[in-house]
Amino acid sequence: MPAHKPRLGDVDPKVDKRRQRIVLALFGVSTLGTIGFLVAYFALPTGRDVATIHRSNLWLGLGLAASLLGIGLAAIQWAKSIMNNEEKVEERHPMASRPEVREAAVRNLAEGAKDSGISRRGLLKSAVVGSLALFPLTIAVPLIGEIGGDWNVGKLKHTMWKKGLRLTIDPSGRPIKASDVTIGSVFHVIPDGLDKTPDPLEEKAKAVVLVVRLDPQVVKSEQIPGASYQGIFAFSKICTHVGCPVALYEQQTHHLLCPCHQSTFDVADGARVIFGPAKRPLPQLPITVDDQGYLVAQSDFTQPVGPSFWERLR
Secondary structure (H helix, E strand, O other): OOOOOOOHHHHOHHHHHHHHHHHHHHHHHHHHHHHHHHHHHHHOOOOOOHHHHHHHHHHHHHHHHHHHHHHHHHHHHHHHHOOOOOOOOOOOOOOOOOHHHHHHHHHHHHHHHHHHOOOOOHHHHHHHHHHHHHOOHHHHHHHHHOOOOOOOHHHHHOOOOOOOOEEEEOOOOOEOEHHHOOOOOEEEEEEOOHHHOOOHHHHHHHHOEEEEEOOHHHOOEOOOOOOOEOOEEEEEOEOOOOOOEOOEEEOOOOEEEOOOOOOEEEOOEOOEEEEOOOOOOOOEOOEEEOOOOEEEEOOOOOOOOOOOOOOOOO
């Protein structure tokens, strides 16, 4: 092995102290990032509009990034500038559990701990312990903070659709007449009055619907007899796999495709799953028309929308 060339920090105490301060500063950045994350979590709660959600996610993300980046950069700087960089040769011997081998392993571990400088640099030890101890709070606090919230899972089985509620175009809210829906066309639909509900985003996440009109001759079967109107079908837009938006319609095959995991549903056959990981058809919204020709719901969905959850029997 070539002779070891000491670094400037190995021979100059001032340089060594400066490098220690750099590591301390990086651990300090991590600590401040964790504290900033916690402050943002409590001081910037999400509201009912997209702006508050964006603001909260932005500051939570910046805090988490600073927390992780500070720890990572500090570890690299510590290894590069403070720990011993002398190359050593370890001769390989047959693997055995002789006492002298175990003693040598213990000595190597002790030398490694000594080379790291952790034992004689108390301030660095406190910094690394502090930043690593605080970092798990970025994961634990949001999880614990949700405990004690609304545990009424029964509301997962219902949406705001009800008898006589008009189907409107998303996002304009314009009501749809049956005559507006031509064969092969697709409408992204929300319930009338969605913007007047206390939690419009939450309600929309459950109630969004796709409306498709088929030639009655291509219809193989109906999921719910009498739930369509003159070839117009309304199905939940929420995939029954993990809840992604099913928004890709193949007009020639009458298939709806989920872009997340490629679950494919046959609209002409009651939205039956024909490919992908989804285990059940898209729930159908029973529809009809009112006395003015507008499409309206006959009732709410007859089964829970979205992915299966722990209370579902199937």
